Amino acid sequence: MAQHLKSSSKSILLNILRHNIGFSSPSHASRHLRHNLPHGPLTTRLSPNPITRYCNTMVDTLSSIGSHEDTNSQVMDFPGGKVAFTPEIHFISESNEERVPCYRVLDDNGQQLTNSQFVPVSKEIAVKMYSDMVTLQMMDNIFYEAQRQGRLSFYATAFGEEAINIASAAALSPDDVIFPQYREPGVLLWRGFTLQEFANQCFGNKSDYGKGRQMPVHYGSNKLNYFTVSATIATQLPNAVGAAYSLKMDEKDACAVTFFGDGGSSEGDFHAALNFAAVMEAPVLFICRNNGWAISTPTSDQFRSDGVVVKGRAYGIRSIRVDGNDALAMYSAVHEAREMAIREHRPILIEALTYRVGHHSTSDDSTRYRSADEIEWWNKARNPLSRFRTWVESNGWWSDEAESDLRSKIKKEMLEAIRVAEKTEKPNLNHMFSDVYDVPPLNLREQELLVRQAIKSHPQDYPSDVPL
Amino acid sequence: MAARIHGGAGAGAATALSTFNPKKLVAPSRTNLPAARSSKRCIVAGGGSDASKSLSVRHSQKLIASAAVATKAETSATTGTGHELLLFEALQEGLEEEMDRDPHVCVMGEDVGHYGGSYKVTKGLADKFGDLRVLDTPICENAFTGMGIGAAMTGLRPVIEGMNMGFLLLAFNQISNNCGMLHYTSGGQFTIPVVIRGPGGVGRQLGAEHSQRLESYFQSIPGIQMVACSTPYNAKGLMKAAIRSENPVILFEHVLLYNLKEKIPDEEYICNLEEAEMVRPGEHITILTYSRMRYHVMQAAKTLVNKGYDPEVIDIRSLKPFDLYTIGNSVKKTHRVLIVEECMRTGGIGASLTAAINENFHDYLDAPVMCLSSQDVPTPYAGTLEEWTVVQPAQIVTAVEQLCQ
Numbered sequence: 001m002a003q004h005l006k007s008s009s010k011s012i013l014l015n016i017l018r019h020n021i022g023f024s025s026p027s028h029a030s031r032h033l034r035h036n037l038p039h040g041p042l043t044t045r046l047s048p049n050p051i052t053r054y055c056n057t058m059v060d061t062l063s064s065i066g067s068h069e070d071t072n073s074q075v076m077d078f079p080g081g082k083v084a085f086t087p088e089i090h091f092i093s094e095s096n097e098e099r100v101p102c103y104r105v106l107d108d109n110g111q112q113l114t115n116s117q118f119v120p121v122s123k124e125i126a127v128k129m130y131s132d133m134v135t136l137q138m139m140d141n142i143f144y145e146a147q148r149q150g151r152l153s154f155y156a157t158a159f160g161e162e163a164i165n166i167a168s169a170a171a172l173s174p175d176d177v178i179f180p181q182y183r184e185p186g187v188l189l190w191r192g193f194t195l196q197e198f199a200n201q202c203f204g205n206k207s208d209y210g211k212g213r214q215m216p217v218h219y220g221s222n223k224l225n226y227f228t229v230s231a232t233i234a235t236q237l238p239n240a241v242g243a244a245y246s247l248k249m250d251e252k253d254a255c256a257v258t259f260f261g262d263g264g265s266s267e268g269d270f271h272a273a274l275n276f277a278a279v280m281e282a283p284v285l286f287i288c289r290n291n292g293w294a295i296s297t298p299t300s301d302q303f304r305s306d307g308v309v310v311k312g313r314a315y316g317i318r319s320i321r322v323d324g325n326d327a328l329a330m331y332s333a334v335h336e337a338r339e340m341a342i343r344e345h346r347p348i349l350i351e352a353l354t355y356r357v358g359h360h361s362t363s364d365d366s367t368r369y370r371s372a373d374e375i376e377w378w379n380k381a382r383n384p385l386s387r388f389r390t391w392v393e394s395n396g397w398w399s400d401e402a403e404s405d406l407r408s409k410i411k412k413e414m415l416e417a418i419r420v421a422e423k424t425e426k427p428n429l430n431h432m433f434s435d436v437y438d439v440p441p442l443n444l445r446e447q448e449l450l451v452r453q454a455i456k457s458h459p460q461d462y463p464s465d466v467p468l
Numbered sequence: 469m470a471a472r473i474h475g476g477a478g479a480g481a482a483t484a485l486s487t488f489n490p491k492k493l494v495a496p497s498r499t500n501l502p503a504a505r506s507s508k509r510c511i512v513a514g515g516g517s518d519a520s521k522s523l524s525v526r527h528s529q530k531l532i533a534s535a536a537v538a539t540k541a542e543t544s545a546t547t548g549t550g551h552e553l554l555l556f557e558a559l560q561e562g563l564e565e566e567m568d569r570d571p572h573v574c575v576m577g578e579d580v581g582h583y584g585g586s587y588k589v590t591k592g593l594a595d596k597f598g599d600l601r602v603l604d605t606p607i608c609e610n611a612f613t614g615m616g617i618g619a620a621m622t623g624l625r626p627v628i629e630g631m632n633m634g635f636l637l638l639a640f641n642q643i644s645n646n647c648g649m650l651h652y653t654s655g656g657q658f659t660i661p662v663v664i665r666g667p668g669g670v671g672r673q674l675g676a677e678h679s680q681r682l683e684s685y686f687q688s689i690p691g692i693q694m695v696a697c698s699t700p701y702n703a704k705g706l707m708k709a710a711i712r713s714e715n716p717v718i719l720f721e722h723v724l725l726y727n728l729k730e731k732i733p734d735e736e737y738i739c740n741l742e743e744a745e746m747v748r749p750g751e752h753i754t755i756l757t758y759s760r761m762r763y764h765v766m767q768a769a770k771t772l773v774n775k776g777y778d779p780e781v782i783d784i785r786s787l788k789p790f791d792l793y794t795i796g797n798s799v800k801k802t803h804r805v806l807i808v809e810e811c812m813r814t815g816g817i818g819a820s821l822t823a824a825i826n827e828n829f830h831d832y833l834d835a836p837v838m839c840l841s842s843q844d845v846p847t848p849y850a851g852t853l854e855e856w857t858v859v860q861p862a863q864i865v866t867a868v869e870q871l872c873q
Contacts (some may be wrong), residue, residue: 177622211655220654227621228654232645238614239621239646246619249574249600256618272611279606435656436691438714441742441789 110390160357239274263294324352576628634680635667648691705739750780
């Protein structure tokens with residue numbers, strides 16, 4: 001049985017990966033103004049003595065620009081470090097000749113590539129990963145249908161991105177704090193959120209942890225370290241940097257992980273957050289689900305760079321491009337990234353290439369801006385589930401019988417979860433006013449009274465399943 | 469909370485409003501007014517036969533007497549000892565005490581670290597607590613406000629400094645959508661105990677972009693609290709209370725008030741975030757104000773007292789929610805209200821306060837609520853014009869005379 005690599009082999013793998021990335025570690029240097037400060041160990045709090053200033057590292061200039069003795073290529077100390085001069089007028093090209101290659105382990109048919117490097121997964125992990133991918137796909141299917149039947153008000157599926165959802169979650173620890181966009185319920189699923197709990201949030205009933213205040217798919221669970229989804233795009237990126245900074249201050253063996261799409265990478269918060277994370281040396285993973293579409297906007301209209309991975313270097317962040325439909329590649333990339341982030345206190349950018357098979361949400365019909373053939377091809381030929389299933393089965397860990405057993409079990413559970421969630425009553429009216437502050441202030445208590453008075457005089461206009 | 473709420477200036481509604489307490493008069497007038505406004509000495513006219521007039525003359529005599537000793541350092545209204553400091557030092561003291569008390573409190577903002585803050589509020593803190601607890605950030609308000617929110621969610625208590633409150637317009641998305649909302653939308657699972665603070669208001673020729681009054685823009689956001697400090701005493705007290713609060717609190721300071729000097733108690737105290745401050749009890753009219761306008765109002769109060777009026781001045785301090793209890797008691801006593809604010813006329817704090825008073829205390833009013841605000845113009849750079857966008861004491865005197873006819 002394959003097991004996780006022993007630490008020595010793991011570090012070899014890491015060195016290989018680092019070499020391929022082609023990045024050399026920066027040397028630690030003090031800031032311009034504080035040359036005389038000692039480089040003491042980092043102490044954060046509870047120390048009675050004045051604390052040694054923690055000197056931020058400054059990235060040295062790229063070592064390829066060496067100092068030349070030639071009078072034509074002098075070196076000058078501008079703020080920010082030494083730069084060599086050049087007498088040639090040369091503009092850095094807007095793009096490389098070749099696009100950044102994409103890391104993958106399995107080929108299109110799910111066969112392991114011969115010289116692929118990856119972090120091995122045990123049978124338990126692999127089977128759980130595959131089962132959760134199936135569960136996620138079925139959950140999405142059934143909730144989507146429920147919305148179409150009018151039982152749910154809204155839903156957004158993650159079709160085509162199951163590998164990103166589950167494999168990244170599998171590579172993280174339960175202490176890692178997740179800041180999702182809205183297409184990553186698989187991370188919650190991996191961590192133990194039940195189908196009933198998903199249904200409760202979607203139906204907004206009184207068992208919903210969010211107390212029925214948010215629209216469907218805006219899950220949140222402090223118990224599972226999954227930050228409540230905020231509908232605004234990319235605002236969770238600076239939040240994640242803050243959480244990473246907090247984890248670093250507490251010296252925890254954990255990192256912050258945040259997800260966003262190709263569209264989200266255009267928001268100002270993306271650029272600011274990456275810059276901040278690099279300067280703060282915060283242990284955060286930025287995972288971009290580049291699925292080709294931002295509602296109806298294709299990536300060609302979203303940015304003109306070679307995807308999102310090249311933007312990492314602009315901010316001094318180590319980055320990798322991964323085949324997001326390859327569960328093993330996602331697992332390995334996130335696993336290695338997490339190690340680097342925590343051990344070296346640095347952010348990592350992961351661009352996972354994938355395809356958004358479903359519509360943006362139930363309010364969208366994507367056939368209006370892309371061909372049904374294209375969707376069908378990605379759904380069938382490049383399906384992440386079938387690729388991973390082939391690999392799992394090739395190890396003898398899965399079978400048709402297991403598949404059909406799993407699917408019927410999930411279908412039963414889902415239908416039951418929906419049935420129960422639909423029947424459960426909604427949260428009490430007072431929850432409209434609670435949690436705005438820690439204690440409801442006078443004006444809110446007054447406003448609640450006014451609402452209750454209005455309900456009393458017009459009971460027929462008030463929904464019957466919302467208790468007073 | 470461990471520290472006791474000091475019985476002096478912050479007691480608000482609890483103190484008797486009807487009896488005249490000379491000590492209460494002493495407390496506010498001993499603060500130094502901004503340099504341009506020196507205290508005037510007035511000759512008191514001989515008393516008339518009218519009972520109320522002689523009452524007011526008596527009041528004014530006491531006021532003059534205490535004003536004459538205002539600049540000398542003297543016993544604080546409450547206990548014997550105390551120490552004198554400037555407002556920005558009071559803020560720093562409060563911040564430092566809270567950072568000593570709770571290791572989760574941290575500061576983030578531009579130039580707050582080794583530079584000590586643009587207004588020196590965080591001076592010395594980075595040397596004492598280290599770079600991680602006093603964090604210098606790159607220039608992106610939305611990002612570091614977002615950072616503060618994320619850090620708060622994982623257990624820290626960040627104090628986010630906006631170099632100027634106007635810059636927080638860039639952070640509006642994070643403040644409104646995340647800071648104010650996430651406690652609610654998460655069903656109470658995540659709290660966001662951040663403090664967002666910084667200087668605002670019209671300064672001395674800082675230009676339109678650096679003279680914003682953001683309290684009017686933020687007042688609608690559900691889930692946040694807003695307070696405005698005006699003296700070293702309440703600056704320190706409100707800073708401490710804001711840090712200890714589980715709700716996100718926005719603490720508005722004023723660019724021109726940082727060098728106010730006052731003697732504050734040595735022992736620990738906090739101010740109540742939701743309480744207004746009774747600056748000068750009176751009988752004839754309630755003047756509601758906050759931040760720098762408090763000093764213009766007190767300046768006008770001197771003139772008014774000489775003319776025989778007895779204004780009651782309340783520093784509302786809590787901008788969201790309003791302390792309608794203190795305000796209400798005052799309105800029920802005087803039946804006339806004048807609001808003096810620095811916000812623009814349209815949609816400012818005064819506009820909301822006018823609506824709240826009209827709704828709640830309409831029956832007690834003998835005259836319409838009057839509100840003096842800045843005009844709806846961007847603040848001009850020219851000093852003379854800038855002075856006239858801000859309400860001046862002479863206008864306050866005229867307004868009171870008009871209301872009290």
